[in-house]
Amino acid sequence: MAIIxxxxxxxxxxxxxxxxxxxxxxYQQMVFTLAFRLLCDEEEAKDIVQETLIxxxxxxxxxxxxxxxxxxxxxxxxxxxxxxxxxxxxxxxLPEEEDYFVGYISDDETDKPLENHELLAVIKSxxxxxxxxxxxxxxxxxxxxxxxxxxxxxxxxxxSKIKSxxxxxxxxxxxxxxxxxYE
Amino acid sequence: MNKIDAITRRLASQEPELKDAxxxxxxxxxxxPPQQEPQRYRLLHVLQAVASMAAILxxxxxxxxxRDITPPREDPDYRQSLERLQPExxxxxxxxxxxxxxxxxxxxxxxQITLSQLKKNYxx
Numbered sequence: 048m049a050i051i052x053x054x055x056x057x058x059x060x061x062x063x064x065x066x067x068x069x070x071x072x073x074y075q076q077m078v079f080t081l082a083f084r085l086l087c088d089e090e091e092a093k094d095i096v097q098e099t100l101i102x103x104x105x106x107x108x109x110x111x112x113x114x115x116x117x118x119x120x121x122x123x124x125x126x127x128x129x130x131x132x133x134x135x136x137x138x139x140x141l142p143e144e145e146d147y148f149v150g151y152i153s154d155d156e157t158d159k160p161l162e163n164h165e166l167l168a169v170i171k172s173x174x175x176x177x178x179x180x181x182x183x184x185x186x187x188x189x190x191x192x193x194x195x196x197x198x199x200x201x202x203x204x205x206x207s208k209i210k211s212x213x214x215x216x217x218x219x220x221x222x223x224x225x226x227x228x229y230e
Numbered sequence: 231m232n233k234i235d236a237i238t239r240r241l242a243s244q245e246p247e248l249k250d251a252x253x254x255x256x257x258x259x260x261x262x263p264p265q266q267e268p269q270r271y272r273l274l275h276v277l278q279a280v281a282s283m284a285a286i287l288x289x290x291x292x293x294x295x296x297r298d299i300t301p302p303r304e305d306p307d308y309r310q311s312l313e314r315l316q317p318e319x320x321x322x323x324x325x326x327x328x329x330x331x332x333x334x335x336x337x338x339x340x341x342q343i344t345l346s347q348l349k350k351n352y353x354x
Contacts, residue, residue, distance in 0.1 A: 062265055064259065064262060067259070067262070068255065068259055071255050071258050071259065072251075072255055075248065075251060075254060075255060075258075076245070076248050076251070079246065079248045080245050080246055080248075083246040084246075089246070092246075093248075093254060096248075096254060096258075097254070097257065097258055097261070100258050101258060101261060101262065101263070104262050104263075104265065105263060105264075105265055105266050106265075106266060107265055108265055108266065108267060108268045109266070109268040109269055151237075152233070152237055155236055158240065158243070160244060161244050163246045163247055166241070166244055166246055167246075169237075169241060170241065173237065173241075189234075189235075189238035189241075189242065190238060190241055190242045191242070192242055217234060220234055221233075221234060224233050224234070229233050
């Protein structure tokens, strides 16, 4: 990911659209990956990219350059994803997605790149029994590789809530894997 | 490493591919609305608007109060002021008989007053 210079940030804060294009190009993949993993839907993830970056542009004058731009964009994207997760109905994985998931977890050695639909099938089956909050904490910690402090910063949740949600999420997934004959 | 960590480690190393990234970027750039002022400036604008509204409201109340010249009849202050405006009518002393009073009143020619006038001007 490209590092955005202070000059680009200042130009964005003064309404320079060409400077903002640099920001969009630098962060759209990051936001897409996050939304894809959280929402398990490619088209919705693209919507989130658009909504997030438009919100970033609209509020750029309020952005404090002492804060990390990446964290600020992350925070906006996570809130939008979380709102969608709360709103939408439970989305169960399809039988073929469950089958793909079983095949994926039984083969620990392979690191072959997955297509988007394969990746979706695995994530969707893995987090299917989690609440929106547990899903968010689990995804940020395990898939996005964030520390507890970073999760707290971008979600606004305190450390104890993050810990308890993560504990329940891991327990739920462990039970699911046990049913499949693993763990 | 347990199973969950093994699965998540592999998943974390795989990023989904954003297809048509350039088209998405163009679409975002085409739909950019005007930027908003920072929150502190917005708050200042709100305060200014509230102050203007309050000033207008005070002005309207002041104008209404100065134009309102018909106070309610039930108002005790209004009643008292009305009584003060009416001419005072001398009261007769009830201890003195009426004939004596009349006599005193018509003692001189210039002071002659008919009984009907007396009744009219005095509260009996």
